[in-house]
Amino acid sequence: MPLLEVQNISKRFGGLHAVKDVSFVVERGAIKAVIGPNGAGKTTLFNLLSGFLEPDSGSVVYQARPIHGKSPFEIARRGLSRTFQHIRLFARMTALENVMVGCHVRSRSGFLAGMLNLPWTRREERQIRDKALEMMAFLGIETLAGKEAASLSYGQQRSVELARALASGPAILLLDEPAAGLNMRETADVAKLITRVRDLGITVLIVEHDMQLVMDISDEIVVLSYGEKIADDVPRAVQTNHEVVRVYLGEDDA
Amino acid sequence: MTTSRVTPILALFVVVVVVQLLTLASGKTFYLTQLTMTAYYSLIVIGLCLLMGFAGQISLGHAGFFVIGGYTSAVLTTLNLSSYKEAPLVSLLTRLRVLTDRQDLYGGQVLSVHPWVACGVALVLALVIAWAIGIPVLKLKGHYLAMATLGFGTIIYSIVLGTQRFGAADGISSVPPFPLLPGISVSGASSQRITNYYFAWLLVTVAMLLLANLINSRVGRALRAIHGAEDASSAMGIDTGRYKLATFMLSAVLAATAGVFLTHFNGGIGPSEASIMKSVRYVAIVAGGGMGSIWGTLIMSVVLNFFSLRGYFGSFDDAVFGGILILIMLFAPDGIIGSDLRKLVKKLMNKVQKSVSSKTQTTSHK
Numbered sequence: 001m002p003l004l005e006v007q008n009i010s011k012r013f014g015g016l017h018a019v020k021d022v023s024f025v026v027e028r029g030a031i032k033a034v035i036g037p038n039g040a041g042k043t044t045l046f047n048l049l050s051g052f053l054e055p056d057s058g059s060v061v062y063q064a065r066p067i068h069g070k071s072p073f074e075i076a077r078r079g080l081s082r083t084f085q086h087i088r089l090f091a092r093m094t095a096l097e098n099v100m101v102g103c104h105v106r107s108r109s110g111f112l113a114g115m116l117n118l119p120w121t122r123r124e125e126r127q128i129r130d131k132a133l134e135m136m137a138f139l140g141i142e143t144l145a146g147k148e149a150a151s152l153s154y155g156q157q158r159s160v161e162l163a164r165a166l167a168s169g170p171a172i173l174l175l176d177e178p179a180a181g182l183n184m185r186e187t188a189d190v191a192k193l194i195t196r197v198r199d200l201g202i203t204v205l206i207v208e209h210d211m212q213l214v215m216d217i218s219d220e221i222v223v224l225s226y227g228e229k230i231a232d233d234v235p236r237a238v239q240t241n242h243e244v245v246r247v248y249l250g251e252d253d254a
Numbered sequence: 255m256t257t258s259r260v261t262p263i264l265a266l267f268v269v270v271v272v273v274q275l276l277t278l279a280s281g282k283t284f285y286l287t288q289l290t291m292t293a294y295y296s297l298i299v300i301g302l303c304l305l306m307g308f309a310g311q312i313s314l315g316h317a318g319f320f321v322i323g324g325y326t327s328a329v330l331t332t333l334n335l336s337s338y339k340e341a342p343l344v345s346l347l348t349r350l351r352v353l354t355d356r357q358d359l360y361g362g363q364v365l366s367v368h369p370w371v372a373c374g375v376a377l378v379l380a381l382v383i384a385w386a387i388g389i390p391v392l393k394l395k396g397h398y399l400a401m402a403t404l405g406f407g408t409i410i411y412s413i414v415l416g417t418q419r420f421g422a423a424d425g426i427s428s429v430p431p432f433p434l435l436p437g438i439s440v441s442g443a444s445s446q447r448i449t450n451y452y453f454a455w456l457l458v459t460v461a462m463l464l465l466a467n468l469i470n471s472r473v474g475r476a477l478r479a480i481h482g483a484e485d486a487s488s489a490m491g492i493d494t495g496r497y498k499l500a501t502f503m504l505s506a507v508l509a510a511t512a513g514v515f516l517t518h519f520n521g522g523i524g525p526s527e528a529s530i531m532k533s534v535r536y537v538a539i540v541a542g543g544g545m546g547s548i549w550g551t552l553i554m555s556v557v558l559n560f561f562s563l564r565g566y567f568g569s570f571d572d573a574v575f576g577g578i579l580i581l582i583m584l585f586a587p588d589g590i591i592g593s594d595l596r597k598l599v600k601k602l603m604n605k606v607q608k609s610v611s612s613k614t615q616t617t618s619h620k
Contacts, residue, residue: 050489076491084489090482092546093475101479105491107472111500114471115464121471128472168490 001064003028003172003203004049004080009058009068011044018044020227021058026172031194031204033214036224037247042207043085045224046176049205050082051075063171077105081170085177085207087157089149095160096145099132102167106131135163139193155186162193172203179210191217215239223247259470262549263463270455274448286451287442288563293454294516296555297461299539300548301508304465306537307545308474309501310481311392312400315407317532319380319506321414323513324523326376328426329419330367331518339365356430369432373514380510381503388502392495404530411528425524432518440518450519457515458552461508465548477501531572535562538579541587 002025011019019041026032034042047053049060051072060068067075076082081102090098107128109121136142141159144152149160158178165173178194179187191213198204208214214221214235221238223231225247231238238244277285302316335353338344344365347353354368367375391402414420421427431441438449468474479487480494488494517523526532539558543551558575561567567574585602 052485052489071493072485072488073491073493076489082489084486088483088486088489090479090486092482093478097475097478101475101487101490101492104472104476104479109472111468111473111504114468114473117467117471125472164490 002026003063004205005061006045006049007059007061009045009048009055009060011041011048011053011055017227019048019055019224022222022224022227022229023058024222024229024232026203026205027219028203029198029201030219031198031206031217033218033221034205034207034224035209035211035214035221039226040224041227042224043176044227046082046174046207050080050174076168079169079171080174081165081168081172082174083158083161083165083176083178085180087154087161089157089161089164091148091150093149094145095141095147095149095152095156095163096129096132096136098149098160099135099163099167100128102135102164103128103131105168132163132167135167136160138166138196139163154181158182158190166197166202170202172205173197175204175206175208177208178206179208179213187213259466263459263466266459266462266552270452270459274451283447285564286447288560290447290451290454290519291516291563292556292559293451293458294512294519295536295559296458296552297512298509299536299543299551299555300458300461300465301505302536303540303543303545303548303551304468304477305501305505306540307547307551308469308477308481309498310477311498311502312396312537313403313502313505314400314530314533314537315387315403315405315410316505316509316536317528317530318407318410319384319509320513320516320532321410321523321528322380322383323376323510324517324527325414325420325426325513326379327369327372327514328429328517328523330372330375331369331430332364332426332428333366334364336363336365359428366430369430369518373432376514377507377510380506380513384503384506385499388499392498392502404533407528407530407533411525411530414528415525421524423525425522427522429517429521429523432515440515442519442521454515454519457511462548462552469548473497531575534579535572535575538575538582541582542578 004026006022006024008021008023009019010017010021022041022045024032034045036042044053048055048068051067051070051074054069058068059066062075062078062080065078067078067080090101093101107124109124113121133142133145136145139159139162141156141163144156144160149157152160162175162178175194179190182190187210194204194206194217206214206218218235220233221231221235222229223238223241223244230243230247231241233241273289274286277283298316298320302313305311305313335344336355339348344353348355348365352368352371353365356364356366358364387406391399391406394402415423431439431443431446433439434453438453439446440450440453476487476492476497479490479492480497484494513523513527539555540551542558543554558578562571562574585605
């Protein structure tokens with residue numbers, strides 16, 4: 001049983017068929033990538049999987065249960081965590097607080113407990129803080145803890161966003177262009193990081209432009225073009241796939 | 255961490271005591287009346303601060319919740335059921351102490367709802383209305399939310415103003431005292447002035463402690479996250495709709511609590527409490543105090559409400575609050591007290607310099 005199974009999902013925006021009858025599976029413990037030229041429907045696909053959009057047809061089955069049509073927060077609670085192509089940090093909170101928000105799903109103090117500041121709430125708060133710091137240490141950004149998110153560099157913000165997503169203890173992590181805007185050295189760091197995340201037992205689904213990154217770390221690659229899936233295979237096979245070369249790699253070579 | 259949260263609460267307590275002693279020493283104990291009213295109005299604005307500054311949701315209808323509390327309590331404690339004394343339900347409720355006998359100003363018998371029960375009903379009603387309004391309205395954002403809550407405030411105002419049972423333009427008067435302990439009640443009697451002052455400020459202190467705790471908790475963090483980026487917070491598993499609704503209800507119940515007690519303290523309530531200008535005033539105070547600071551909001555509330563209640567602003571009372579809102583939005587959107595005062599002054603100086611230099615430039619061009 002695959003961890004995530006996408007079955008014939010489609011999404012239209014007016015006349016535009018952003019995602020058209022796409023199916024694929026993500027096996028537990030794998031790193032799977034979704035690539036395709038700009039406008040291929042990659043981000044739309046991510047939004048469909050994480051509940052930000054509802055598919056017009058088709059289904060998304062996660063851990064043997066359908067999740068399409070559920071709200072983002074419900075899907076997040078089931079252990080599907082995501083990052084955003086355009087970093088979405090809580091700008092006026094510190095890096096540590098941002099990561100602590102990631103622990104939200106794994107804690108439970110509500111309004112009443114919060115107002116009364118009960119002993120168990122304080123204990124939970126300490127656990128949240130420890131967990132968040134642990135995640136930041138894992139990514140080597142613990143020194144940023146007290147800094148306001150808005151004051152961090154682009155690369156640091158990416159790391160904080162990743163720490164935040166990891167803090168939620170996901171079974172699967174959806175990374176939307178994690179190397180966008182990073183230089184070659186930083187991109188190589190991201191690649192290493194993603195394999196380390198996978199080694200924690202977290203399945204990774206990644207949307208990425210950077211071919212080198214994708215080819216290096218992915219177990220399997222789905223290629224989208226104009227909303228349709230044109231390939232779904234191991235990196236080596238995708239690289240030599242005639243159709244892929246024509247719509248994607250061919251453009252680079254030209 | 256805990257000490258830093260308790261210190262300001264203790265400071266507030268000390269200030270409350272010192273102010274009382276100062277009024278005593280200077281023989282100006284009549285100030286306590288306005289200071290008591292200020293406390294109740296502060297209860298509204300700190301709740302609104304949580305909603306606006308932390309959850310990031312505006313409400314231009316919070317006077318509505320104050321009024322729901324005040325009028326519910328006023329209506330229930332002034333309705334007279336003595337002519338139905340023999341009716342089985344009425345006598346049962348009397349025996350359960352839900353209804354209580356008292357004499358009105360002219361010595362007539364009045365059988366009305368016990369203030370504690372009325373208070374309970376008022377708060378539950380405020381919660382229910384906040385829930386019912388909040389569910390559809392909090393789906394809106396920015397201007398749209400502002401306009402929808404404005405609509406809610408307008409509706410409450412016209413209901414209050416147009417209903418005979420609510421005294422129409424006269425409002426409801428001769429609301430009885432609210433018994434707290436034997437010999438102590440919330441009322442405007444001058445013999446109760448000091449106890450009322452302390453009771454009102456005790457409520458504010460407790461509310462401040464609860465809100466300060468909440469802000470520093472998991473929920474407070476979630477609220478700030480929603481304020482920062484709603485989509486990212488839902489991607490982190492935060493049920494943004496539920497959190498916004500709960501905050502809206504919490505701030506509504508604080509406003510209603512203020513409404514209940516201030517109505518008993520004043521011995522009545524009128525439709526002006528429901529006017530849109532009241533809601534605007536609350537928003538202006540929160541904005542002036544620094545949206546994200548309950549302490550800044552409290553200080554702002556004390557200063558402005560006290561001056562306003564003492565009549566320092568004369569007939570331009572509303573204009574002052576409107577003006578404050580404009581100035582804050584232009585020059586200190588983060589508030590005066592919450593932000594660095596020096597930065598504000600610097601900014602103002604820069605603006606003045608710029609406008610002066612641009613003026614000289616345009617004149618030199620001519």
